[in-house]
Amino acid sequence: MNNLSNRNLIIQIFPFALFACIDGFASVSFIWLLLDKYNSLLSIGICLSISTILSFLIQKKLAFIKNQIYMNVNKFFMFQSFFALVFSISNLFLLNNFFNREIIMISLIIYSLFVFMNYFVIDSFISKLILNKKITSTKGSVVSQIVMQFGAIIGFSVGGKVFNLFGIKGSSFSIIFLILMSLIIVSINSTLFQVSNESKLEVTNSSLNKNESLHSSFHIWMAAFCILMISFQISNFNLFLPDIFLKYKYWTAENYGYIAGITSLGAFIASFVVYKGNLFLPCILLASCVIPIANYILAFSNVMILCLVASFFLGFSVNSLRSTFRKNMFDNLSSQNDVSKWMSISNLFTFLPRALFPLIASLLIGSAMTNYVFPMIGLIIALLIIVFTILFIIKSNEIKKIQHERL
Structure with a gap:
């Protein structure tokens, strides 16, 4: 090598x-x-x-x-x-x-x-x-x-x-x-530098029994729906935050640039974080709760330092959730067909909110009360992520119990 x-x-x-x-x-x-x-x-x-x-x-x-x-x-x-x-x-x-x-x-x-x-x-x-x-x-x-x-x-x-x-x-x-x-x-x-065009890709396929496949399917669907919610939050941030800064806070593009940059810094650090094991549910709950709180601070606080801190934790929370759910999805893919199928769904759930939300939201809401809409959407997204996660854990435990009884 x-x-x-x-x-x-x-x-x-x-x-x-x-x-x-x-x-x-x-x-x-x-x-x-x-x-x-x-x-x-x-x-x-x-x-x-x-x-x-x-x-x-x-x-x-x-x-x-x-x-x-x-x-x-x-x-x-x-x-x-x-x-x-x-x-x-x-x-x-x-x-x-x-x-x-x-x-x-x-x-x-x-x-x-x-x-x-x-x-x-x-x-x-x-x-x-x-x-x-x-x-x-x-x-x-x-x-x-x-x-x-x-x-x-x-x-x-x-x-x-x-x-x-x-x-x-x-x-x-x-x-x-x-x-x-x-x-x-x-x-x-x-x-x-020259990088050879020749490469070798080893693809291994494995098969799961029906119970394991069913269990994996729940993992993947849970991850996919949560990725969908995260994409809505990203669209929410990109669309409404500049309007809030300009019309309600009278801040400049420089302020918005700093906030977006610090959010990206938090997202970068979160790229190395994945929630698992006993920490899975508590960390999911905590990271989800950060979203509406950070949105509220960004919408109503005029203290720049506080907004910078909120934006950092917002970026960290959103990307750590995304990293966790994507890893959860990858870990439960068992064949090349699964990869193609579920990656298509993941891409669809990632792009769909970013394509539809800005246009629909700007048409329906316009610039009216965006400082209230921004944190409210964050709250709805957080609640849905929490609900999906809890339902998944309950269903997952039921499947494990059935599998254990059949052994």
């Missing part, structure tokens, strides 16, 4: 991390413009829904793109970065000369797609290293989380500051700089 050193791994992954920062810069800048200039929560809902739907279609329907990315990771990233650079320069010209709501909405959607494709690139790059025995799967998972959360933390925190100081021009130039640096570094890396 020819292990890849940490130094070389960091060098190769760094351009992807830089590109991931675009998400924070673009989200803070364009979302804040839509709220500040046009007072349009509906426009944000439309953008979030369209970008999610397009991303989902790319993932589900255009399978050949995945193959192209996997076979030529650096080349695809260079192509993507070049296209993003051309778009960003053109977009800067459009914003300077034809500034309007439609340009802002299109910009937000396209940058969201660029970031989504970058996540594909990261997954393909890590998968190739793992399959070629360059790094372990555990290390690959950690590196992937580091890259994605690094982009969110730096992008939102620095992006909010830049937008607050220099406006949309400053954000646009920053995005161009990030893309240009990513393109230069990956071009250098492509000449220094």
Whole structure:
């Protein structure tokens, strides 16, 4: 096994991390413009829904793109970065000369797609290293989380500051700089490092008896429904929090950037946390209760330090729940058919709320009383997660009792 050193791994992954920062810069800048200039929560809902739907279609329907990315990771990233650079320069010209709501909405959607494709690139790059025995799967998972959360933390925190100081021009130039640096570094890396396209993937299938299969099915459905609830909370956060900060707290994009960045930091740390054993139920209950409490603090408190603490624990709680439920799902998959079936359901439950919630909520609620709606939705989500978990444990114990009686 020819292990890849940490130094070389960091060098190769760094351009992807830089590109991931675009998400924070673009989200803070364009979302804040839509709220500040046009007072349009509906426009944000439309953008979030369209970008999610397009991303989902790319993932589900255009399978050949995945193959192209996997076979030529650096080349695809260079192509993507070049296209993003051309778009960003053109977009800067459009914003300077034809500034309007439609340009802002299109910009937000396209940058969201660029970031989504970058996540594909990261997954393909890590998968190739793992399959070629360059790094372990555990290390690959950690590196992937580091890259994605690094982009969110730096992008939102620095992006909010830049937008607050220099406006949309400053954000646009920053995005161009990030893309240009990513393109230069990956071009250098492509000449220094080469990852073989050949890989070996061992797939093992195992069969479960009917009782075990039934037990696993309950595990998986519980995890899937809880992932669905978590996706609603993420959509709730992305849609309503900027509106609350601007209209009820009179905070700036810089404040929102700090909050989003700290939330991502909490989510990053939680990537290494999985609740299990005797701590499973107490930790699920505690993490679930944090969601409405943190939402309430973010909605009504004007103390920045308190909001930062709340956002950190919110990010930690949400991502620790997601990590736990996803691990629970993975642990109960027994065949390749199970993987395909349940991963499709997981992806559907992840994307569906992000596609439908922003549009429906912005249409039905608008900007009316969003500071009350935000924590209320968090409370409903927490209660449903708790109910699903308790029902699952009760049903799981019943199945175990039946299995024990049959032995």
